[in-house]
Amino acid sequence: GAGVSQSPRYKVAKRGQDVALRCDPISGHVSLFWYQQALGQGPEFLTYFQNEAQLDKSGLPSDRFFAERPEGSVSTLKIQRTQQEDSAVYLCASTTPGGRYGYTFGSGTRLTVV
Amino acid sequence: AQSVSQHNHHVILSEAASLELGCNYSYGGTVNLFWYVQYPGQHLQLLLKYFSGDPLVKGIKGFEAEFIKSKFSFNLRKPSVQWSDTAEYFCAVKEGNNNAGNMLTFGGGTRLMVKP
Numbered sequence: 001g002a003g004v005s006q007s008p009r010y011k012v013a014k015r016g017q018d019v020a021l022r023c024d025p026i027s028g029h030v031s032l033f034w035y036q037q038a039l040g041q042g043p044e045f046l047t048y049f050q051n052e053a054q055l056d057k058s059g060l061p062s063d064r065f066f067a068e069r070p071e072g073s074v075s076t077l078k079i080q081r082t083q084q085e086d087s088a089v090y091l092c093a094s095t096t097p098g099g100r101y102g103y104t105f106g107s108g109t110r111l112t113v114v
Numbered sequence: 115a116q117s118v119s120q121h122n123h124h125v126i127l128s129e130a131a132s133l134e135l136g137c138n139y140s141y142g143g144t145v146n147l148f149w150y151v152q153y154p155g156q157h158l159q160l161l162l163k164y165f166s167g168d169p170l171v172k173g174i175k176g177f178e179a180e181f182i183k184s185k186f187s188f189n190l191r192k193p194s195v196q197w198s199d200t201a202e203y204f205c206a207v208k209e210g211n212n213n214a215g216n217m218l219t220f221g222g223g224t225r226l227m228v229k230p
Contacts, residue, residue, distance in 0.1 A: 042204050042220035105158040
């Protein structure tokens with residue numbers, strides 16, 4: 001598609017519930033990143049994929065966070081047993097190798113844990 | 115780990131005023147630098163980027179930024195702002211070793227409000 005697509009746009013979860021957030025990157029972009037943006041702050045890196053390989057997951061805040069990209073295109077970020085501190089906007093970005101043409105971001109999923 | 119600082123958290127300007135938003139980073143090696151804008155309710159959009167060459171970079175919508183290596187800075191400028199520039203602006207840095215895996219590190223953002 002023309003841009004990075006994320007779904008759902010909004011998600012309200014009860015504390016303890018599991019959630020799955022989807023990212024559909026730009027076709028042909030081998031690099032895919034997940035970021036977490038808390039209210040009033042800049043995006044914070046969570047994890048990175050090159051094709052289907054997860055090469056960096058150093059930003060995942062706990063083992064409740066899990067990401068996958070099994071076929072090297074669509075990616076899913078899963079959060080198990082959600083907590084209130086997980087409330088944030090989750091952004092996905094994709095780029096060509098080297099990022100020379102910029103990183104294209106999706107509109108994000110706003111997760112609210114109640 | 116590298117860090118990015120945007121010292122101005124909130125800026126209020128009148129239309130036609132000049133704008134300069136500060137950005138400083140901590141990484142001492144080769145860097146690639148970016149400015150993104152986020153209009154209310156919209157996704158992050160790339161304003162401009164620097165990879166190499168002329169340190170004065172021109173972007174979209176009349177924005178420009180200057181890379182000053184000795185000051186570890188990449189300040190964003192616009193000579194005359196418009197009401198439609200009201201948005202949040204993010205500076206971001208990437209280690210410049212051409213590794214596709216290097217993530218962007220973002221500053222905390224500057225919220226700009228332009229009064230008509």
